[in-house]
Amino acid sequence: MSSLSDSRCLILCLFSLVVTYTLRHISHQIHQRQVSQAKGCKDAQSKAPVKDRFIGLDFIYDCLFTKPIEKYLDYTYKTFQQLGSTYVCQRWTWEATYTCDSRNIKHILASGFAEFKLPRLRVNAMMGLLGSGIFTLNGHSWSHARAVLRPCFAKQNKEDMVSMLETHFQALLRRIPLGGETVDVQPLFFWLTMDFATHFLMGHSTHVLDRASSHAKEKQFVDDYLTCSTEIVRKMQLGPLQIFSFNFGAMRARSRVFKYIDDFISVSLDKEGENDDATNSGLNVLQGLAALTTDRKQLRDQILHILVASRDTTACLLSNLFFVLSRKPHVYERLRQEVLSVAGTEPATSNQLNSMEYLKWCVQESLRLHPVIPTNAREASKDTILPYGGGKDGNSPLLIKKGSLVMYNTYAMHRDTEVFGPDAEEFVPERWNGLRPGWGYLPFNGGPRICIGQKFALLETHYLVSRMVQTFETIKTNKDTEWVELYALATTCKDGVNVSLKRA
Structure with missing residues (x-):
């Protein structure tokens, strides 16, 4: 009798779950229809072809067995050329919208900012290996972290930074x-x-370039850091399958990275009030953060996230730019002449850098043609829309369901011939003479989440480029290979930047 009663309870529970799920699904459907009708949404103008529209077995197979596409960014650009600037990849279990339309991207990042958040898949992939920092936080937590960081950057002195x-x-x-x-x-x-970056952020540099000592710990840290970055990208590419992926080597690397940063923070804070380097002059973001919190884990996570932004992006930008300059001697010569005419052979001041117009054009063109963050994503935090992508002409709003991903592609957007001209796939710094692309150019993201350190990243880049062209009369390469991306947290040259530099 007891067994029969238990069976009835089990059946009743299962029935209740099914009814609850069905009612909730119907409620969601009604709400989505209301949003769609209120906003004038229409079906997507274009949909990506998929073999399995239900479970997504083709997606699973591609993730597990298909060799990654070597020139993935060019592949995405060509896909937009075929399917239009906004298209949908739709399955019963998985739905994502892809766009390179600047109007949609502006909506995601600015006008509709409150309706989108960082994707859970990205947050989980990054938090597991880099901790909880500004690039994994949403809502109030993100606002608080940014408010804490902003004054730490605002107080920095440009001339001290140049020194x-x-x-x-x-x-x-x-x-x-x-x-x-x-x-x-x-x-x-x-x-x-x-x-x-370590010097600027913590007042105490890794000095990896210095030949005076072995720097075994520093080099191990750099290797471990790269291992973590590579694993994050791999997890993000797996999408919802990342929960089945576990890399013991990456976990060990993460432990060493955390320990290194913890030890580094301890040493840096112990040096507070000391002049670790002749050029320290108080340029220490860590001390600014430490004045606001004593939580060492929070300090470590924030510093590690800022390190991703400041170290990776600038190094990739420099690499991408000099890869192109080594193949365009006329651009290098004009750039060198401008720097010498403004600053001579002495290191430029921040004011002199600001007057170097062609140098700025070269950096802008590199960020346009080879953006270091070429793709990004947001997740709809509620039933919402994109203003374009629906209807036969693509000019009607498109419904974005709560929890759906929107992948936006600046690599493709930066190749819009209507904005940048018919030679948009070529490196032409002169195009920036009078060009104002607005939301069609987003090297540092946009809206409330715009890069908090972009001014310092550009100052660092402009200074190092000016010093390189002052020091070296020519830069050449023996290889006539095209640029192919190494797709990591920030995108750089897959085969390196092998050049011959002739000193002036």
């Missing part, structure tokens, strides 16, 4: 052969930006 950069640039020069032999400058740029 600090010169110290690390000199260390870079000691790594470049005097005889003009070919050298891969890409890893040197990554070491340089790591040395500067």
Whole structure:
């Protein structure tokens, strides 16, 4: 009798669950229809072809067995050319919208900011390996973290920063052969930006470029950091399948990264009030954060996230730019002449850098053609819309259901011929003479989440580019290969930047 009663209870519970799920599903459907009708939404103009519209077995197979596309960014650009600037990939279990339409991207990042959040898949992938920082937070937590960080950057002195950069640039020069032999400058740029970022953020540099000692711990940290970054990208590419992925090597690397940063923070805070380097001059974001919180985990996570932004993006930008400059001697010559005419052979001041128009154009063009963050995503936090992408002409609103992903692609957007001209796939700095692309150009994101340190990233880049062209009369490469991306947290050159540099 008891067994029969238990069976009835089980059946009743299952029935209740089914009814609850059905009613909730019907409620969602009604709400989505109301939003769609109120906003004038229409079916997507274009849909990506999928083999399995229900479970997504083709997606699972591609993730597990298909070799990654080598030129993935060009592939995405060509897909937009075929399907239009906004299209939907729709399955019963998974729905995502892809767009390179600047009007839609503006809505996601600015006018409709409150209706979108960081995707759970990205948050989970990053938090597991980099902790909880500004790039994994949403809502009030993100607003608080940004409010804490903003004054730490606002108080920095540009001339002190320039002086600090010169110290690390000199260390870079000691790594470049005097005889003009070919050298891969890409890893040197990554070491340089790591040395500067740790110095700038924590007042205590890793000094990886310095040959004076082995720096075994620092090099291990850089390797572990790269391992974590690579694993994050791999997890994000797996999408919903990332929950089945576990990399023990990456977990061990994460533990070493956390310990290194914890130890580094302890040493840096112990040096508070001391002059660790001649150029320290109080440029210490960590001390600003430490004045607001004593939570060492929070300090570590925030510093690690800022390090991702400041180190990776600048190194990638420098690598991408010099890859192109080595293949365009006329651009390099004009750039060099401008820098010499403004600053001579002495290191430029921040005011002098600000007057170097062609230098700015070159950097802008590199960020346009090879954006270091070429794709990004948001998740709808409620039933909402994109203003364009629906209807036969694509000019009607498109319904975005709560929980759906919107993938926006700046790599493709930066190739819009209506904004940048018919030669949009070419590196032409002169196009920036009078060009005002607005939301059609987003190298540092936009809206409330716009990069908090973009001014300092550009100052760092402008200074290092000016010093390179002052120091080296020519830059050449023996390879006539095209740029192919190494798709990581920030995008750089897959095959390095192998060049021959002739000193002036």
